[in-house]
Amino acid sequence: QVQLQESGPGLVKPSQTLSLTCTVSGGSISSGDYYWSWIRQPPGKGLEWIGYIYYSGSTYYNPSLKSRVTISVDTSKNQFSLKLSSVTAADTAVYYCARTILRNDAFDIWGQGTMVTVSS
Amino acid sequence: QSVLTQPPSVSGAPGQRVTISCTGSSSNIGAGYDVHWYQQLPGTAPKLLIYGNSNRPSGVPDRFSGSKSGTSASLAITGLQAEDEADYYCQSYDSSLSGLYVFGTGTKVTVL
Secondary structure, eight states: OOEEEEESOSEEOTTSOEEEEEEEESSOTTOTTEEEEEEEEOTTSOOEEEEEEOTTSOEEEOTTTTTTEEEEEETTTTEEEEEEOSOOGGGOEEEEEEEEETTTOOEEEEOOOEEEEEOO | OOOBBOOSEEEEOTTOOEEEEEEOOTTTGGGTOOEEEEEEOTTSOOEEEEBTTTBOOTTOOTTEEEEEETTEEEEEEOSOOGGGOEEEEEEEEOOSTTOSEEEBOOEEEEEO
């Protein structure tokens, strides 16, 4: 079955760029039935959707983060990536990648999540 | 920045029925967009529990059920079990500038 796995640095300095990659296994990221999303969860807090990408490269971002977010896709590697610039301590969170069903906007498969701490 | 409001916590004894509300507005639930529910066990990623307001993915026990009316939705757990102790989140689509996909504030379910 389809599995997602996040990877990337666990510690980022303030003002730098956070970079994460999600590797999709057991299925193709080029399936036209899904978007591929990033979601985050600060320690002890709720979930916040960051944005998604379609296999064609089309993106949509949360307006509150739009100026700092870039999501890209590499279909040859079956991966999609997140870049979040000018990070502060408020960006410290567990970052999840998730498959989003295009038909109904539900997140049906999630990665295990990766903790990213912003600190000098 | 959650635009969907849930009670912070609910509790019940084993075997009891508990419900979790999710209150939105005319730009999300009230606009007719589907509501989905997720269960997050301690230290794990969220898991899709209910999709499309009332549908259960394969493998989810029928003790879990969802409904939607007006600008609100509800998740019910009947026959509460110890392993149901977790955080639960609702999620929907929002057509305002709040963001495309919005989550509820989350509810901690405690099994007494």
